[in-house]
Amino acid sequence: MASIVIRGVRKSYQKNAVVHGVDLDIASGEFIVILGPSGCGKSTLLRMVAGLEEISQGEIVIDGNVVNRLEPRERGCAMVFQNYALYPHMTVAENIGYALKVAGVPKAERAARVAATAKIVNLEAFLDRRPAALSGGQRQRVAMARAIVREPKVFLFDEPLSNLDAKLRVAMRAEIRRLHRRLGATSIFVTHDQVEAMTLGDRLVVMNAGRIEQVGSPSEVYRRPASRFVASFVGSPAMNLMEGRIDRQGAFVYDAQRSIPVPFALERRLVGHDVTLGIRAEAARLVAPETPGALPATVDFVEELGAGRVVHTDLDGLSFAVAVSEPVALEPGTAVGIAVDPADIHLFDARSGIRLEGDMSPAQASASQN
Amino acid sequence: MASIVIRGVRKSYQKNAVVHGVDLDIASGEFIVILGPSGCGKSTLLRMVAGLEEISQGEIVIDGNVVNRLEPRERGCAMVFQNYALYPHMTVAENIGYALKVAGVPKAERAARVAATAKIVNLEAFLDRRPAALSGGQRQRVAMARAIVREPKVFLFDEPLSNLDAKLRVAMRAEIRRLHRRLGATSIFVTHDQVEAMTLGDRLVVMNAGRIEQVGSPSEVYRRPASRFVASFVGSPAMNLMEGRIDRQGAFVYDAQRSIPVPFALERRLVGHDVTLGIRAEAARLVAPETPGALPATVDFVEELGAGRVVHTDLDGLSFAVAVSEPVALEPGTAVGIAVDPADIHLFDARSGIRLEGDMSPAQASASQN
């Protein structure tokens, strides 16, 4: 319902710059997920969109209007606050219904909408309580309901599900998706949860230290991380990364003796360059130690995840994780081989961290980083 | 360093009973994870152990002493609060060091320990800030550091990592494990995160609505959920559950025409009983629709998780999830077959929800529930 354009937006607190120039175009009705490490500026960015934080530089355009100088209520956004920010003196029902009351929605309709929303977030039984008498997750759901009930043109979610259990989270995720389908509200969703990030968004924005590292569809980000940072950050367990250099044969040398052949390294003219090589845990397979072409490693420990398990191995001093779907019985110290399909290899420039792909030379890569 | 025994503990707020009698023995040095839906009483239980909440009934014994009437500071526990509860007037360093100051630790030592702890939680750069100038995740890390720095005999963690990103969370998890190894402090860790729950704890406690549903090692809980609730709650995506009845042939009938053979149903004398059948998404396989013995279903949608994907199918009106590790290209509406290994089937009594196993008759199951 509303497009959002973020242009060269920066933010500093006194002398600390925390957002260093963000550009982002969000189409009307799009569902954008922002992912990034703690403290990278996600909340700050969201708050600038909402109008809660002065924009130090740059501009934010909603639906074609520069909103820099507009009050929050003139921007038509609803927001779920990371720390809930519930009204302590109001009951759950009043908290949820407050925006409607402000908007002058008649009492009966308000009550109906509050009840409907409370149902969505599973809070029907708590409508008369004050926030102080709620559990953490219940509070978060009130915060969520407060935004949902408004059916705004823009939704801003700041880690709205972090305090919910897996089951409820799945349900809420489905609910949010349904809501989005129904209302079509442009949404920005900040999360730490990989699954949320992968499943919810049309596009994923990965931020780091006040900058955007990559924007793309979830699978694109997962499959072709634009930088070493994205590669390491997206996906759990994290991608295995190894520092090394491409030798004359086009193989990646990470150790005096060991190397991994990287077929496309030659065609990409990377010979002699320092690179970071990345392999996802689920792209590697455990094979018998003596399998030809397999990297010899020893098992460190096995992490049991219920649905799957991660075998942490020691690869000549580097730790290397391999995801395994079938139950395995591997004692620590067992020697194993790790097989990697060359197609699953990611290469990043060692200096700039940028992805090395196609015909791009490392020099170019470094240049484009700045 | 300290064993904790919780005996028949109940808690009511005015007329609302929220903890209905919890019994739990925690060995000295054990690492217990509590998992349960939002509002089930996890925080309340933790707070009773800490001494922050009066115990309405029952008793809590730490290291052989009944602590019901002891003050928080006499119990020797450190706690990470779900809402952080940082001291707004103190800097990060002062927040972290406060317990040491109270304990009379000399200034120099204090500074050193604060610095070391700040390093663990990645907050070195923020030591002079006030909480108001921190991001959500940074605040949570301060809360964490405040507990860590004390090296207490009991650790109580109330969702300490919920606001952290996956990468940091993995790191913190490793840190907590290391800490636990080093200090050996008995720990109770409340979390919503399945992975955390599976990987951290020696034992997992699953709570529901103020009661303990199951206590066991993570894999035990995952593999042999003691109740339908546990089955549905632990594991992501949630276990597929279907209501039905066991027929004369020992097959599970969930629909007028369809049935799933359950080999052990006969030997367990379950014929004619109403049961809930559970199959984990990763225990089911997608096969060609015409495969003999396979359940015919149609694809609803595919959830892409990066490392894997979940195919949501429609099984005669029931939704049924199948986890798939290889990329698949399945359009919604495609007909598929679902194959299940009978060994992967879980059965629960339909009335009591209790697991049906071994020689137990449903009658027994119902009885043991009360």
Place this chain on the structure above:
Amino acid sequence: ETTKIDFWFGNTGDIAKRVQEQCDRFNKSQSDYEVVCTSQGSYDASLQNTIAAFRAGKQPTIAQVSDAGTLDIMLSGAFYPANKLMADMGYNVDWNDYFSGIKSYYATSKGDMYSFPFNSSTPLLYWNKDAFAKIGKDHAPATWEEAAEDFKALKAAGYACPLGFNISRDEIWQYGEQFMAVHGEPIATKRNGYEGLDAELVFNKGLWVKYIKDLKGWYDNGEAVLKSKETGQTFVEAFAAGDCQVILTSVGDHGNIGRTAKPGMNWGVAMLPVYAGTERKHSFVGGASLWVLSGKSDAEYKGAAAFFNFIAKPEEALEWSTVTGYIPVRNSGYDYLVKEGFYEKAPYAGRELAIKSLTASPADDAKSYPGIRLGGLLQIRQEMANGLQAIFINNADVQTSLDEAAARGNQILRRFEQTYKGKQLP
């Protein structure tokens, strides 16, 4: 149609109730006027409120002003002179019917009375007859020399407090001003200020200095004891309780002491003592007088005049003296009281001495002083009190302290003079 007139006064407590009763009697006595009487909480508040109201044009018709504020209002031109009012409204008042000591206090130097004395008093010496009997005396001391002997004797007879006194601002009246009045001593030059705003204080130069020295001597010997609110018991309470045997206080206290005295205690009053060889002069009046303010309508002035006429009736004087400790202000009233046998009855006997004191010398006696007409009199009293406190509490030298008090008082007078530069005393 009745005309309402406002009357603001400062008295409180049961006196306020008595004033109210008097107003009610007036209102009942006729139907043309209704006087609305409001207690303002204190003399100061009453004056302050009247001034504020006057400046805003909302003044009452009649206001009570205590002795200390007399000069300010006299210079203000804010009033309708009493003598003129009564003449204008057709009342024939014999102004010479007022006791000399009272008339002169409120009259101009030319003898015109600008206000009506209302609640009037003068100080007397109160003595405990039982205690004096113990030292073999049946009369009060008439001179200070005699008093000094009596104090000594009382002390010797075991009385802890032969003379109870206090030296706060409120007590300068009986221990300072009235002392000088009855001794015919000036407080200030220019006939205590009656003849010009450039008067200077001279209390530090006459007999008063000796008196204070004597008082200090008695005090040091334990024959005179400070009794005040601050010590927990005022000298009046101490006398009524039989703890102090002699005090100087207003005749206004006569009734109270009667009502609060220790049962069975025999006590009496006498005129203030004088030093031997001094010719007794009249004492000054205390209390307050009623002023009529300018700027009101004729009807209101008529009402005011009617009210004054009413309260001047001898029967009113009798009633007033019966229910309060105040004295009649005119010969005719006094004569009526005497005639009615008022002064023979137990609780009232002795109060006639107040009249004696006020009329001890004729008004035209050149050696007596008509009253005190000094600007900032209250502040001057405070300076005198501070001087006395320095003497009695800090053991400061008597002469030096009184000199300083006079010097500070003179500064007040000069400020006052400057404030009213160009104005003439009427």
Place this chain on the structure above:
Amino acid sequence: MEKRATFSSTTIGLLFVAPMLLLIFVFFYWPSGQALYWAFTLEQPWGGGNQWVGFQNFQQLLADPVYWNSVVRSLVFALASTVIAMGLALVLALFTDRELRFHRAYRSVLVWPYAIAAPALGLAFRFILAPEAGLLSVINHLSPGLWNPALDGTDAMIAIVIAFSWKYIGYNFIFFLSALASIPRSLTEAAAMDGAGPARRILDIQLPLLTPTLFFLLVINITESFQDSFGIVDIMTQGGPARATELMVYKIYFDGFKGLDYSGAAAQSIILMLLVILLTVVQFRFIERRVHYK
């Protein structure tokens, strides 16, 4: 102390202060302006006119050592009564806030002192403080002559400090209590977990979080001890003995209200006002820095 979240509409902002501004303009600034104008004149009380005298009133005051003494006394009084009234009220409020038994009774009754009318206060304290017969006279039984506010200036000062503080304990108490009520319980809990006992928590958590109220009360108490003390002095000591309790405001009240020296009182008012404003500014500059608003 700047808010992060503010509103931008100046008009609405001004509308919100407007009623207050209007009132203080009409009922404070206008009349005060007039009263202060008198400081440069000699004003006839009945409004007959005035003489412009420039700074003469000030010169006379400032040249008078007695006046300077009263300035010093006022400062001593302000300091002593503020410390006592705030200190005791704080202790009582902190203890009441612990919600021990009877805390409801404490909560009501400890506010009462502020509700007593001045004459009753005077009478009661006369009864309590009188050296011969009062409740405090026991002191004199222990050591004769030790306590005599009638004759000893220091004792008299102590007496008015006690009476004034007694009244303001109620005032401070209620504000402390309301401030304590809004300290989040979770912080106290966190401190308890950190090993702090009740006393320690008071020092480390509650006091710092009370600083906005402490600051408010500090400023108000100091200001009020300069402004509101004349009633007590008038009832109890009238500035005596020997000027020992002659506070600045009492002299203003006496000279202006009783003595009708409007100009002298106005000049003293200006000096008093400047002094109080100076003290207040100092507090805002130097003490407010230590206030934790968030």
Place this chain on the structure above:
Amino acid sequence: MVERTPVFDAICQAILFLGLLIALVPFAIVIIAATHDIRTVNTVPMPLVPGRDLFANLAEAWQRADLGVKLFNSVLFATAVACGKVILSAMAAFSIVYFRFPGRSALFWAIFVTLMLPLEVRIVPTYAVAANALAPFQAILDTTGITWLVQRVSGIEVKLEWGLLNSYPGLILPLVATATGTFLYRQFYLTIPDELAEAAKMDGSGPVRFFVDMLLPLSRPNMIALFTIMFVWSWNQYLWPLLVTTDPKFGIAVTELRALIPSEFGLPDWNVAMAGTLIIMLPPLIVVILMQRWFVRGLISTEK
């Protein structure tokens, strides 16, 4: 929270109890004085055993001071002043804290300075203003020549007049015009978490709604404290009410109490005066007791 600090608790109780005693002693004296007859009340020391004249004294005080009407007026007056202060101060502080217009802090100081000059000092000119509350504006019009101009142009003489003497506004308004409340609210507003204002803004509320829906309810403990103090303070005001109300219809209880206090040479019937005090003290005490019941702990984030 589990607390077991018997020693500290005992110390607290002891100190609180002592505080209670100290707070109550003067009241006890007043009550005892009100039970005596005139002779007993004037004996030194006054006996601490209560006398028997309480009801007689109460009746005398009631009747002499005409307390029925006066108490009613007092309640009205004190409530109005307290409410006025509570509301206007809240508004003014809101403006000062939550807006960012130039001159904000100057405004704060302008309001603040009103604490520095007591009414007693400026009572005479204040009365003049009360006699015509529009006088300042008239004066401004006069001195700026506008009066003259209007007169010349339209022939109308500008004469603004609004007399407040003997009226409830006259009683109330001047006492509302001080800064205590504004300062208190400022202090409180500064402690309110910004998130609340932000959430409210996101929910579409503008300043007015935020003020009404958030600030007012959140300031309840402060408001109650301020109301209590201001009620008591106005209840005990006497100088101003005395001056502006000459019509007994508007008289208030405390001025009547003043009139009960014995005059210098009047009968020292302190027993009656104290009985009057007792009656007159009752309403503020009731307010204090009622108000304390409304004190609710921790509206601002009682978190877990």
